Amino acid sequence: MVVLSLPAEVAAILLDIEGTTTPISYVQDTLFPYIKDNVKEYLRSHWGEEECQQDVSLLRKQAEEDSSLDGIVPIPSETGTGEGEVEQIIQAVVDNVYWQMSLDRKTTALKQLQGHMWRAAYTSGRMKGEVFEDVVPAIRKWREAGLKVYIYSSGSVEAQKLLFGYSTEGDILELLDGHFDTKLGPKVESESYRRIARSIGCSTNNVLFLTDVTREAHAAEEANMHVAVVLRPGNAGLTDDEKSYYSLITSFSELFLPSST
Template sequence: MVSTSGRHVVAATAAVLDIAGTMSPPAAFANGLDSYARTHLVDTVVRPGAAVREVVADVVADVRRAVGRSDADVRDVAQVLERWSDEDRKVAPLRTLQGLICQQGFAAGELTGTVFPDVPPALARWRAAGVPLYVYSSCPVRVQRLWFAHCVEADLASAFTAHFDTRNTGAKTQAAAYVRIAEALDSAAEKLVFLSDTCAELDAARTAGWSTIGVRRRGEVHIELGDHPSINSLDGLDLAADRSG
C-alpha cells in the first residue's frame, strides 16, 4: 500500500466492500430495510401469500425448533421473530424472513437502493483498472443484489462479480470468514483488500492477512477505525490490479 498526497494506492487481485456506512448511508440501508421488514413481519408470518408460503413455513419450523416449542402457534412464532428483530439478532430464520419481505418490497416498488455520490464513479474506476469487486454484508445476498439493482443513482448490479453474506461465510468480526472468502476467490489473502466503516471487521480481515481500508464518512467523526489506513471518500482510494502472480 502506498499513500501519496492524501491518496491511498493499493494493488489487489480483488476488493471486497461492506455496504452500510461504506457504500450506502446506514439509515437508508440497514435501518431502512430492517424497518420495512419489521413493519410487514407479522402479516407475512400469519398470512403468507401463495408465492412465499413454502419459505415462510420453513421459517416457522426453524423458529419452533429454536425455541423448543414444536406446537407454537404462528402468532407466537411471529412474536419471537419480532423480539429477535428488535434485538437485532443475526439468526438464520429472521434473516431469511427479512430477505423475503424485502424482496417483495423491491418487486412492488416500495423499496429502492441508494449509495453515496462517490460510489458509482469509484466502482467504475476500479473495474476499469481491472480489479474485480465483491460485496460482504450481513444482509442476505439476494437483498444485496436487489439493493444495487434498484439504486436511484444507477443500476449497479453489474459492478460486482459476486456477493457474500454472514450465512454463507460467517460473522464479519471473525477472521475465519475472510479466510473462507479468500479461498472462494482463489486468492492469497495479502492480495485482497477489504473496505469497511467498522473497526472490528477491519481487525478480523487484517488478522486473516488482508489489506484493509477504513471508511469514515464526513460527519461520522465518532467512528473508531483503530490504526487502519482510512479515507472519508472512495475518491481517496486508487486500486490497481495485482498481476504479480
Template sequence: MKYSAIVTDIEGTTSRISFVTEVLFPYAARELPAFIQTQQHNPDVAAQLQACRTLMQQSDASIEQISHQLLQWIAADEKVTPLKALQGMVWQHGYQTGAFTGHVYDDAVRQLQHWHSKGVKLYVYSSGSVQAQQLLFQYSDAGDLTPLFSGYFDTRIGAKRDISSYAAILQKLQLPPKQVLFLSDVTAELDAAAQLGIDTVQLIRERQPAAKHKTAADFYQVAE
C-alpha cells in the same frame, strides 16, 4: 491498481446506515407478518420458517409466534440468517413497486465503476442476505449496479467478525490475501480480515472513531 479483488461492506460503507434503520427495517416490520401468513406454503418461505423454529427451539411454533420472534430480532438488529432471508423477500416487493430505492453514496458508485473498468473483481460481504444485497444494488438510486459485481457473501459464509469467514472468502476468490482489499466501517470486521493478511480500509463516514486501520472519508480516498 495493486489489488485483484475488492470486497466491500454495505451499511456505513457503500450506503447510509440510516437507509437500513429508517427505511428497510421499518418496512419489513410492517410487511413481514402478513407476508409470512400468506406465503407460508411457498417452499422458499417454508424453509426459512422451519429454520426460525429450529433457532427458537420450538418445533411446533405457530406463524404468530414466529412473527413475534422475527419482530424481536428486527428490533434488536440480530444477524439471524432466516430473518435476513425473509426480509430480502419482503424488500423485493418494496423495491419492485417503487416504495423505495437503494441508497448508494455517489463516490461509491463512481469508484466501483472505475475499479470495475480497471478489471478489478468486486464483491460484497454484508450481514444482509445475498438477495437483499442484490436488490439494493439492482434498484439503487443510480440505477442497476449489479453488473459491477462478481459475487456476494452473507452470513452463510460466516459471521463478519470471525477470522474463519475471511479465510472462506479467500478460498472462494482463489487469491492470496495481499491481492484483496476489504472495505468496512466496523473495526472488529477489519481486525478479523487483517489477521489473515488482507489489506483493509476503514470508512469514516459518520464520525465513528478510527482504529489502527487505514481510514478514508469516502471511496475517493481509498488508496489504489
C-alpha cells in the same frame, strides 16, 4: 482530501455495505422498519404460497430451538383451515419476528423472511437501495483498471443483490463480481477472509477490504488483507488509537490507483 494509494499487489476490492457503500440510516431507518411495519400484511397476502409457508416453517423450527430463551414466542402448527386459527398463527409469527429483531438476531429463518419481504418491496417499486454518490463512479474506475469488486455483508446474498439491483443508481449488479455473506463465516473472524480469498482465487495480500467496523478490519488484517476504514455520516466514532492505526477514507474517490498518483 485524504489520498490513499492502492497497493500495487491489490487485484480485488472487498466492500462492506452498511456504513461503507450504504448509509447506516438506510438500514436502520428504512430496511428494518419496513419489516416491522409490513410483516403482518405480507403474511396475510402471501399465506397460501409455498414460499411463505416454508418461511413460517423455518421460523417455527427456530422457535422450537429457542424454547429455553427468555421472551421466546412459540409458533403453533396449523391444524385446520379456520380463519381465526390462521390469524392466531400469523400473530405468533409477527410477535416472534419482533422478538428476534429486538435482540438483533440474525438467524437464517429471520433473514430468509426478511429477504422475501424486501424482494417484494424492491420489485414492486416500494423501495430502492441507497448507495453513496461516490460508490458507482469509483467502482467503474476500479473495474476499468482491471480490478475485481466483491461484496461481503452480514445481509444475505439475496438481500445484497436486491439492494444493488434496485438501487437509487439503477441496476448496478453488473459492476460487482461476486457476493459473500456470513454463511461463509463471521465478519470478525480472520478465517472468513481467507475463505473469501480462496474463493476469489487469489492471495489475501491481493485484496483490499473496505469497512466501517474496526473489528472487521482487524480480522481481515490478521488474514493478511489490506484494509481501510471508511468514515461516513452516522458511523460509530473511532478511538484515537484506531484513527492513528488504520488508513481512513471518507469517500471511495479518495482511493487512488498507483498509476494515477
